[in-house]
Amino acid sequence: MSDGDEFALIAKHFAPLARDPAARGLIDDAALLNMQGAAVITADAIVEGVHFVPDDPIETIAQKALRVNISDIVAKGAASAHYLLTLQWPKNRPSTEIAGFAAGLARDQETFGCTLLGGDTTSTPGPLAVSVTMFGRPLGVSTPSRAGANVGDDVWVTGAIGDGLLGLKALTEGLALAAPHVAHVVARYRTPTPRVALAATVAAFASASMDVSDGLLGDAMKIATASAVRIVIDPYRVPLSDAGAAWLDAQPNRAVARGALLNGGDDYEILFTAAPSKRARILEATDDAGVPLTRIGSVVAGQGVDAGDLPVGGHVHRLGA
């Protein structure tokens, strides 16, 4: 796409997404953002053939690019506010799809309350790639890192684990599951659900927190390492969706299968630790917010992750990996 085409496409489809005056209507080369106090800032890119399947709908590709970043913001106890986007658009992908891409962004801006600040579109001889830098407003006085877990803390996780892996399998290998289960895991892979209603609870109570993007157990290891503690997870308490449970039931070796689910990527749930004294208030807050939350383990002295007989981390099942 030539720069002239780019300029016209941005003006037409992206300018309406830039509702904050800070974005200067996208006709300038930079945004001018007046930030009061601290901002939580994260940047993640998704690449065709790595983080999404080439024939995923263009709308959900846009949504996934935003959601993986919003998930990071939520895990830090913050609310997404603004984002910049650099889009690498393949020469051989019809530019008519740009409208659908913008529609996906527009839908998620509504859902998650963030607006486009700026960015850049360029052509590429390679795969479609979308890089997003997301800004969030902290919802509490603390912004939990990976490094704050204390011995004695509970370990919590939102939602269900393993659907991301199963969604990828459904799209690449096929899954022998009932159609509603297949639809569920594909939707979870394509459009993960950032647990925005949990962000204030994380800000108020979490000692350490991160989002689960590279597999629950491997990500738990990152908290254990950063916090210099050992994390003990009961693999049988890790929540599965109905689809995940049905898939597990059908596997010849359930221990191996459970290990795959707990080490699969693309779940975008929130994994956090908190003192047991906060347990009642955490459950009350998440019940009010309607976010499914499960206590799956505890923090002890030592290092590493103990998940019974399951392997921890290692090879994350990814497209093209």
Next chain:
Amino acid sequence: MSDGDEFALIAKHFAPLARDPAARGLIDDAALLNMQGAAVITADAIVEGVHFVPDDPIETIAQKALRVNISDIVAKGAASAHYLLTLQWPKNRPSTEIAGFAAGLARDQETFGCTLLGGDTTSTPGPLAVSVTMFGRPLGVSTPSRAGANVGDDVWVTGAIGDGLLGLKALTEGLALAAPHVAHVVARYRTPTPRVALAATVAAFASASMDVSDGLLGDAMKIATASAVRIVIDPYRVPLSDAGAAWLDAQPNRAVARGALLNGGDDYEILFTAAPSKRARILEATDDAGVPLTRIGSVVAGQGVDAGDLPVGGHVHRLGA
């Protein structure tokens, strides 16, 4: 590259670049930046085979990714301070080059006074791509956009125009020029020079400003359109480097050749407008700063760009375009 390799490489090579505590040593999923007042924010990506040549040195690829963004910050009268980076690393490019990439970033962090805040590295089946989001501190009370040019203003440009195009030609077609001239234009293509010493002058005096990345005349058209004015440029006043002048002298059709230089991309000079009453103070400030600056035209009523008999904009000579 697996996520484990990525984590190890980031820790080893990128963590030393993250000197601001806001970056949390890159071991967290987000940065926590305390911003006082307004921030100028821009995001630009560069892609192998589009914005740089596949066998460009890995150090200069890293530097170019930073510099094209710093150039945008400078054009807004601001000083670069922090950046996030998402790196798409091809599966078939040796990961040993990551050290050189980080070395290029480190060198430019020193030169331009900015530090790494965070980001993400992912593998890609496609070309190397580097997306940078850069934050700057405004150096004056105003942050000029493209839209502020007034009838009667002077039009100014820094440095020399056309070297980016000639550098690309040298790398892709070869150039029949003396070796020092070839070296000059190749260096200008690979490592453009953001005019940081001009940023305070832009903040103090510019009515409209942008950096020249897509060709001088086409970029002047963007200011004319945003400001609803006509920009008259004397093409014979547009500064060329010695290399550019030597190349022009050797061309059979000099009007066509001059048009190519003035519409070539990748110059990363600053194009700005300012009231004639500021002329003496602008020249004094840029003379003090040692930035070459040339008055090349004026703003009049109307629309579009008048560059004598030269074409304006259109096809920008780019790799793969």
